[in-house]
Amino acid sequence: MADAVRLYTRYIGASLRAQMQYRASFIMNALGHLAITAGEFLSLAALFGRFGNIDGWTLPEVALFYGLVSCAFALCEGVARGFDDFSRTIRNGDFDRLLVRPRSTLLQVAGQELQLLRVGRFLQGLAVLIWSAATLGIAWTLPRILLVLGAVLGGVCLFYGLFVLQATLCFWTVQSLEVMNTLTYGGVETAQFPVTVYRAWFRNIFIYVVPLACVTYFPALAILDRADALGSPTWFQWLAPLVGVGFMALAPQVWHFGVRHYRSTGS
Template sequence: MKLFIKYLLILFKSQMQYRTSFLLLTFGQFFIPFSVFAGLYFLFERFGQLKGWDFYEVALCFGIIHMAFAISECLARGFDSFSILIVNGDFDRLLVRPRSTVLQVLGSKFEFTRFGRLLQSSLVLGWAVGNINVDWTVIKIVTLCLMIASGVFVFTGIFMLAAAMCFWTIQGLEIASIFTDGGREMAQYPLNIYQKWVTRFFTFVIPFGCVNYLPLLYILGRAEGSSTLYMLTPIAGLLFIVPCLLVWRFGVRHYRSTGS
């Protein structure tokens, strides 16, 4: 962790060398999801509810998934741009260093301008929590925190899988955007508004449903059967990182050096 924090400080200082650019990019990141949220607001202003979900319930979904995405995009950006290390042959240097390649790739790039997106999602989340009709208990607050952490792990795992594909394809595949940007846009709404096969895929294969939909049912008191099971579903999102790490290790073992 000490090394990881050093990576953070070094890259933060380098980005702050151009403070005007940093502030403008951060400002822009604040307003990018704002336009999406405005569309969400006008949708409910016109129709009132969406398949039984009111505005503040969906706003809670929105805030959680966008906050998780902002944190993951900030801290795991090294995996998103990993193809550059492969193309330039810089990954070879990481292999001869006495530290984990996961840690080094994580520390290769941080996008601190995503603080703007994080701030915007935090405001939406706080607004939704303050207005939603929920009797907040310690367990529900812990569940909410687990939902955010689970989302961070899911997005980071997808970035890691996309990076692992670079060991065979050299360049990153844009198909990963379907599950990062597309997953973010889809998971900002409760999953039961979609077709059943979509809900099942994004619950049992890529567990966005365990990040947002299922634990949200527990928080709102809509869980059917054991509420404890719904409360613990974010753990599936945390565990999603395990197979992603295994795929990454498999790719590293089969990596062919540039030979330079």
């Protein structure tokens, strides 16, 4: 295990040094990323400027959701790049190369790339989060700080699990990834709002199937000290981010099933 962690850091180091070969392009890309996501938030703000509130939620409150999910997704896109880009690994035949190395395939794909330019989106999400907390006058007690960190980390885990599932699908087909994009990118869009604004069936998907609500909606309620219209108990709101960790823990089982399929069919 310690050896695996050491190798992972070696992989990441190599990836970072490789990206530093293109310093100018990195800076331009990260700034571009920041500008695009900032524009995204401004259009959200414009929406609230027109309607005042949505279903009883104000802009600073929704900004908390937005900040949590943006930070989590940006971090995850940065570290899960190898899985996000896995269809290319399959198409190039590079997965064969991973199979002839004496290391777990998950570790090798995970270590393929740490994409630094996602730092743009992360900083923007963090800025929105800080603005939201300041506007709402949230008292930053230690438990609250831990809950914010937990929600972001739980979100990273959840998205990471989704990226591993998306990559696993590539063992069968490299053509049907749009389905997964509706869960990842679509999930980010969805989780920017409290789940109560959606119809029940749609809401339930993001609570029970792809439990994004557990890393945004429920912990956000606890941070805002607001009662849940859906009736969840406060203790659950504090522990909900763990669901994201559990979701990620399931992904390796599915992955190994996919690897077995690949090795028997050689797709």
